[in-house]
Amino acid sequence: MEAIAKKNNVTWFNGYVSRKDRETLHGHKGAVIWFTGLSASGKSTIAHLVEKKLHQQGCSTYALDGDNVRHGLCSDLAFSSEDRVENIRRIGEMVKLFVDSGIIVLSAFISPYRKDRQQLRSLFHNGQFLEIYVDCPPEICSSRDQKGLYAKARAGVIKEFTGISAPYEPPEQPDLVICSYKQDAKAAAERVVNLMKQCNIIWADGGVS
């Protein structure tokens, strides 16, 4: 038994398969494209369009937004400033593992605080994290808002609503700014994909570098 115990012991932790191995299998790098902006600014729409384009090129992708995170991983958190910080912290740590698995993550969260987004960026190597600012005035966001959240926020029914009763801190040096009030979502998605090529996350010919 001693021999088997020796053979079975847990002396390594990085495993036999590295991030590089997984990236080679997938034919692209693991990375996260982080969309930030007000509610109903168009983050999710653009993120999903980017995912579609990448998937069509054979990339392994995953889109994250409030819908698949707020009901699960962060279901215990509300919208106080403290909870927002913890929300983004957990998402960041999870996304770090997704990126390590060789996936391209399209993240669409309001993520209103500059400090939190800087903290996010610090989790990743150069070229693994792209911050995309989806810029749109609150009045346009409000006019698109099918859930009526802005109206409820203005009426005080929803508290601490970003852009109305809670702050949004725009990025100072985002990797890309999309003015979604004057640019079509498809064209915006195209710009994101082009930036990913420039950053060598994906390759122009769709093949492995």
Place this chain on the structure above:
Amino acid sequence: MEAIAKKNNVTWFNGYVSRKDRETLHGHKGAVIWFTGLSASGKSTIAHLVEKKLHQQGCSTYALDGDNVRHGLCSDLAFSSEDRVENIRRIGEMVKLFVDSGIIVLSAFISPYRKDRQQLRSLFHNGQFLEIYVDCPPEICSSRDQKGLYAKARAGVIKEFTGISAPYEPPEQPDLVICSYKQDAKAAAERVVNLMKQCNIIWADGGVS
């Protein structure tokens, strides 16, 4: 601007790329192989060997264990029974998203409570979650334990150590039992891969079903 606002609005949430699409791209199903057992029972070793075999067959995989979760996603949690529950809850919710992304996750966590593992299983569809019980007596685990955790637990330096001063509830109906005190880790990994074929997570010829 109104026209663009309409075009850009966020009316759908499932995206254009489904789990099925991602599984087709990867050539296998998204799933989690959940290894449970005492510290130093061999969970991580077997999980990483399974990952290696799957990767060699072209599968998209990721191995999760205390090392890549306890320092990040769950860095705010300790080892009280309450924190252990929250630890496994968060991991479960994260793994659910990994499985949805079409990845095969190899999870190696002590996960001592039966109720938590039942809760985990309930997050997944049939055939997406396999529970593997890595059975090994504490005295053998202790003899393999290079970190000296068992000795510290017995001396009372480490509190609430599973198998010594905290409970471990063995699975009642695991999908597979591996007696790691009498079976070689490679042979164990082979059995796991065979089970995955039987469960149609991967296909015998390595191709898409």
